[in-house]
Amino acid sequence: MKKFKWIITVTGGLLLLFVVLTLFNTFTVDSKQPSPDSTTIKINKQAAVSRFSKAITFQTISYKDRSKFDLETFQLFIDYLKESYPAVHSNLELEKVNDYALIYKWKGTNPSKKPIGLTAHYDVVPVIEGTEDNWQQKPFSGNVVEGNIWGRGTLDDKIGVIGILEATEYLINNGYSPSRDVYLMFGHDEEIGGLEGASAIVDTLKERGVTFAFVLDEGGAIVENMVPGVKKPVGVVGISEKGSATAELTIKGSGGHSSQPKDETNIGRLSAAIAKLEDRQFDADLKGPGEDLFEFVAPEMSFGMKYVFANKVIFEPIIEKILLQKPASAALIRTTIAPTIFNAGEQYNALPEEATAVINFRLMPGETLKGVKKFIRNTIDDNAIQITIEGIEASGVSETNNWQFKSIQQAARNVYENAVIAPYLMFAGSDAKHYDAISENTYRFSPVQITAEDLKRMHGTDEHISEENYINAIKFYAEVMKEANRK
Numbered sequence: 001m002k003k004f005k006w007i008i009t010v011t012g013g014l015l016l017l018f019v020v021l022t023l024f025n026t027f028t029v030d031s032k033q034p035s036p037d038s039t040t041i042k043i044n045k046q047a048a049v050s051r052f053s054k055a056i057t058f059q060t061i062s063y064k065d066r067s068k069f070d071l072e073t074f075q076l077f078i079d080y081l082k083e084s085y086p087a088v089h090s091n092l093e094l095e096k097v098n099d100y101a102l103i104y105k106w107k108g109t110n111p112s113k114k115p116i117g118l119t120a121h122y123d124v125v126p127v128i129e130g131t132e133d134n135w136q137q138k139p140f141s142g143n144v145v146e147g148n149i150w151g152r153g154t155l156d157d158k159i160g161v162i163g164i165l166e167a168t169e170y171l172i173n174n175g176y177s178p179s180r181d182v183y184l185m186f187g188h189d190e191e192i193g194g195l196e197g198a199s200a201i202v203d204t205l206k207e208r209g210v211t212f213a214f215v216l217d218e219g220g221a222i223v224e225n226m227v228p229g230v231k232k233p234v235g236v237v238g239i240s241e242k243g244s245a246t247a248e249l250t251i252k253g254s255g256g257h258s259s260q261p262k263d264e265t266n267i268g269r270l271s272a273a274i275a276k277l278e279d280r281q282f283d284a285d286l287k288g289p290g291e292d293l294f295e296f297v298a299p300e301m302s303f304g305m306k307y308v309f310a311n312k313v314i315f316e317p318i319i320e321k322i323l324l325q326k327p328a329s330a331a332l333i334r335t336t337i338a339p340t341i342f343n344a345g346e347q348y349n350a351l352p353e354e355a356t357a358v359i360n361f362r363l364m365p366g367e368t369l370k371g372v373k374k375f376i377r378n379t380i381d382d383n384a385i386q387i388t389i390e391g392i393e394a395s396g397v398s399e400t401n402n403w404q405f406k407s408i409q410q411a412a413r414n415v416y417e418n419a420v421i422a423p424y425l426m427f428a429g430s431d432a433k434h435y436d437a438i439s440e441n442t443y444r445f446s447p448v449q450i451t452a453e454d455l456k457r458m459h460g461t462d463e464h465i466s467e468e469n470y471i472n473a474i475k476f477y478a479e480v481m482k483e484a485n486r487k
């Protein structure tokens with residue numbers, strides 16, 4: 001009896017200690033959001049909107065086939081920038097790379113400080129043929145209707161180019177000069193990989209030995225209801241990009257008539273290989289940018305979620321299980337496997353001599369193409385299947401505990417006072433990856449507050465942005481230049 005009582009006392013004591021400790025953790029998580037220093041920037045809305053509206057009318061479309069580029073229009077767009085932003089063009093040096101990629105250099109007063117770079121792209125994706133009439137406003141009209149500016153590029157990414165130029169023009173006209181060199185870099189082929197634009201800009205600057213304290217590109221936006229348990233809008237700043245690898249699996253062998261098949265056919269074996277991959281999956285691990293995201297949003301969560309995330313060490317297996325339930329959050333914590341093409345067979349009564357499958361993998365930072373190939377080989381355990389793999393490695397991971405990230409966070413808070421600004425992992429590719437080669441840190445953030453619906457319109461129908469968002473984007477770019485030059 002005595003022994004039993006003793007066990008109860010100890011267990012009860014441990015439980016109490018557990019509760020006290022975990023509650024302590026929960027109540028002592030400090031917010032990672034700086035208090036806003038409300039922006040005082042005043043933009044002449046009408047003039048700024050009309051310049052943006054006109055910028056949309058230039059059909060600077062990127063095609064996979066470069067010969068289809070209408071380069072005259074690209075030149076007209078460059079001319080338009082010159083006539084619209086006179087202060088920028090008389091105070092900054094402009095250099096063209098491959099004729100259409102633009103580098104503007106704004107000389108700082110303190111040459112011992114490292115430069116910063118703001119980048120965006122002015123090419124846009126084509127409007128899919130046959131969908132033009134589905135648009136509420138013509139895709140290259142730049143129409144302004146009931147507080148919204150319409151057209152291809154309003155979100156992706158002329159808002160970046162025009163927003164940055166508007167901000168710079170404003171700062172110059174208000175007597176501001178930066179302490180660091182500020183580079184504005186605009187690519188003209190981001191939508192097809194950025195090789196002649198961003199990548200060539202990087203090569204040019206690399207040769208000159210220019211390295212940046214940070215480069216800021218388009219990326220995550222401010223969205224409501226994105227993170228469970230957080231009521232405030234959350235603005236996510238990409239600190240890394242997943243890699244993308246395409247593997248082709250091929251099996252060749254004798255075909256034959258379907259009336260007398262062998263026990264193992266090419267289709268059967270290849271299907272089994274894919275099933276094994278889906279069955280096994282890559283390990284999920286809440287670390288890196290995914291973990292950073294939750295560290296930044298946890299303090300802003302409702303009690304239940306905050307309790308779980310504040311005690312991540314204990315609840316990690318549960319958190320991972322929850323995140324794995326939805327594809328969007330699963331992609332945050334593991335390398336994903338997506339079979340996208342399967343080719344085999346032509347005739348109902350003939351066994352195909354060959355079967356091929358294409359699988360797209362999105363790689364977590366730290367994973368490599370080589371590692372993925374090894375994973376496939378070990379998992380499928382079938383040496384008759386050939387594997388080839390190609391693609392882009394995951395990018396590096398930028399810091400969050402430095403003045404660079406804090407400048408971006410502060411600038412965003414100065415404009416969007418109510419938003420929680422947090423780092424995250426980008427699934428989509430952008431020009432930013434090219435800048436890793438010459439920048440200590442690369443961040444990906446689009447300073448607009450939009451909905452999940454708006455995100456779909458980016459490469460689809462009815463792309464538009466509110467005037468308010470556009471003005472806020474200008475304010476953000478001005479704020480970020482000021483914040484970074486204070487450091």
Ligand SMILES: [Zn+2]
Pocket residue numbers: 121156157190218
């Ligand atoms: Zn873009």
